[in-house]
Amino acid sequence: MKRFILFLFILSSPIAFSQVSGNTVTSKEKAPIWPGCEEVKVKADCFNKMLSKHIQQNFTFPKEYTSADKGSKVIVRFVIDKRGEPAIKKVTGGKPYLQEAAKKIILSIPKMQPGSLNGEPRAISYAVPFNF
Numbered sequence: 001m002k003r004f005i006l007f008l009f010i011l012s013s014p015i016a017f018s019q020v021s022g023n024t025v026t027s028k029e030k031a032p033i034w035p036g037c038e039e040v041k042v043k044a045d046c047f048n049k050m051l052s053k054h055i056q057q058n059f060t061f062p063k064e065y066t067s068a069d070k071g072s073k074v075i076v077r078f079v080i081d082k083r084g085e086p087a088i089k090k091v092t093g094g095k096p097y098l099q100e101a102a103k104k105i106i107l108s109i110p111k112m113q114p115g116s117l118n119g120e121p122r123a124i125s126y127a128v129p130f131n132f
Helices: 002-021 043-058 096-107
Strands: 073-080 086-092 115-117 120-122 124-131
Touching (some): 086 096
16 A cells, blocks of 8 residues: 555655746846847847947047056946946046046937836846956
């Protein structure tokens, strides 16, 4: 009898577990869409490429920059907010004029379609290192 009950338990346990796992709820976060990336299949990759291109093409060294600043690292933490606009959260490292130059380039990011979670607009966080 014990073997029969054990057999029934083993037989029924995969069925019970499969029923429980069928009720999970998943959320899908979508990255902001950079202008021009609307038709691209992997929009997050396009965002990263366009951000890198934006920084390379538009960054200018501050007039206070000297050879002593070489090797400095500034990290800018920002979000693309619910309206699709960049907002600085925190800037660390480097001298104040290097921080200002890094903030300026991030704030010049173009307005875009905001990120979302389950179809609702959502601020999405990023961190960008600037190595001088």
